[in-house]
Amino acid sequence: MSEDDGKRAGGLRRLLTDQSIDTRPLSLPAFRRLFIGQGTSFIGSMLTQVAVPVQVFDLSHSSLDVGMVGLAGLVPLIVFGLYGGAVADAVDRRTLYLWSSLGTWAVTLALLAQTLLGVGHIGLILALVAAQSAGFAIASSARGAIIPRLVEPGLIPAANTLNYVVGTIGEVLGPLVAGVLVTLPHGFAYAYGADAVLFTAALYSTLRLPSIPPDGVITRIGLRSVGDGLKFIAGRPVLVMSFLVDLCAMVMAMPRSLFPAVALERFHGSVGLLYAAIPIGSVVAGFGSAWIGRVRRQGAVLAGAVIAWGAAVAVSGVAPQLWLVVVFLAVAGAADLISAVLRQTLLQTYAPDAMRGRLQGVYTVVVAGGPRLGDLRAGAMAVAFSASMSWTLGGVACVVAVAIGAPLARSFWRYDAAKATGGDVLREQPGENTAATGSVQEPTAP
Incomplete structure (x- = not known):
């Protein structure tokens, strides 16, 4: 190989390294355990998230009833998201995460039981x-507030990206498996049962986390604490606009509840894809x-990603063939990753640790409530x-x-992450500024 060829090859390797996913947070044992447990459990949870609306549609043959699945989860999501965020700022976050996960696991077992008993209600x-x-x-709420305590500030975007990617891998595998299972005799029971088994990985990883108590700031659990979190957000237009942009994306352009009907009408029931x-x-x-x-203009790029999401959803709604629908929905998914990572990173770096649980509670309400x-x-x-028509008009x-609203919010549109976080926080190397965030340190372990 000539010297020029070697330089070109080295440049290509550096380019690929610079652009490929940043895996440095996985060198931290506590984050690695959280990552593995979350990834495994996500596959199971997606089995349930697909099985529930398909089972409801199977019982009622109504897209409106499928939409009611989202509404049923909305009120408890709002109440417990806000209150759970306040609790996360006042108690050990690892303990809160464990007990709330156990409750979710118990409900999955109940879904399995109602299916096995043939209740059909x-x-x-x-x-x-x-x-x-x-x-x-x-x-x-607890998990989102835990992450900034496990990694350094400069690694928060990478940690969020890793979590989002492993979650979406679960969202790929889960629906594909669920799409097969729900067509089998007793398929709904198989889906719920597999979720219950896989969720035990999340429970184990949570047990292995270090204790993550409050950072020393006394926070009382109650409505006043929740109100303090909401006032913190209301006084910061950058945060308000980041939530509003996401609500536009999810409320207006999420086509998920239409999948069973469109699959039956146009694609011979191929709902898994x-x-x-x-x-x-x-x-x-x-x-x-x-x-x-490395993005500095996080607000503008976040808005651009949401615009790309809506456009891709709109085009997918009129695509004549299944493979084209899948391609455009995949483009929408790529835009969604960008917006999700930027939104979560902005939130986690904008707030002090004593407020992160409450802000994560609001984040949970918006991010999970919007799709419902x-x-x-x-x-x-x-x-x-x-x-x-519903699918396309929403996009x-x-x-x-x-496109109209985001540029009008000037503080959001011009938000510069590097200036807002002290210049170089997004480019820090592992080990820097750990004390500033109260990161949990522990010996290296498997």
């Missing part, structure tokens, strides 16, 4: 969805995501018009709303 399924949503809201398409795009984008950690409202919106529009509405 939509009201019972919706009640179990509501209980599961409450447990998820508390666990998610539809549920898997968005996560596939997120996974692919995640493996080339190192650049996200989107399910209801899409199902209701499908009744009034058609499933395909168009998202594009218009964000």
Whole structure:
């Protein structure tokens, strides 16, 4: 090989290294355990998330009833997301995460039991969805507040990307497996049972986490504490706009509740690929995501990613063939990864540790509640018009709303992450500024 060839090869390797996913947080044992447990449990949880709406549609043959699955989980998500975030700022976050995860696991067992017993009652399924949503809201608030205590500030974008990628891998595998299982005799029971087994990995990883007590700032659990968190957000337009942009994306353009009807009407029941398409795009984008950690204009890039999401969803709604629908939904998934990582990173670096639990509670309400409202919106529009029309118009509405609204919020549009966090926080190397965030340190262990 000539010297020039060697230089070109070395340059290509450096380019690939610079752009590929940043895995440095995995060198931290506590984060690695959380990562592995979350990844395994996500596969199981997606089995349930697919099985529940398909089972409801199988019982009722109504997209509106499928949309009610999202509504059933919304109220407990709001209440327990906000209150759980306040609790996460006042107690050991590892303990809170463990007990809330146990509650979620118990609900999965109850879903399995109602299927095995052949109850076939939509009201019972919706009640179990509501209980599961409450447990998820508390666990998610605690988990999001834990991450900045396990990694250094400069690694927060990389940690969020890794978590999002492993979650979306679960969202790919789960729907593909669920799409096969729900077509089998007793398939819903297989899906719920597999979820219950896989979720034990999350419970084990949580048990192995170090204690993560409050950082010394006394926070009383109650409505005043919740109110303090909401006032913190309300006084910071950058945070408000980041939440509003995500709500536009999920409420207006989430087509998830339409998948069973569209699959039956247009694609001979191939629902698994539809549920898997968005996560596939997120996974692919995640493996080339190192650049996200170097983004300074986080608000503008976040808004651009949401606009791309809405446009891709709109086009997928009118695509004539299944493979084209999957491709455009995958593009939407890639845009969703970018927006999710930037939104979570902005939130975690913007708030002091004593406020992170409450802000993660609001984040959980918005990020998980938005799609549920989107399910209801899409199902209701499908009744009034058609499933395909509901799908496409939602994407168009998202594009218009964000393209007009985001630039008008000047502090959000011009937000510079490097200046806001002290200049070089996004470029720090492992080990720097650990004391500033109260990171949990522990000896290296398997």
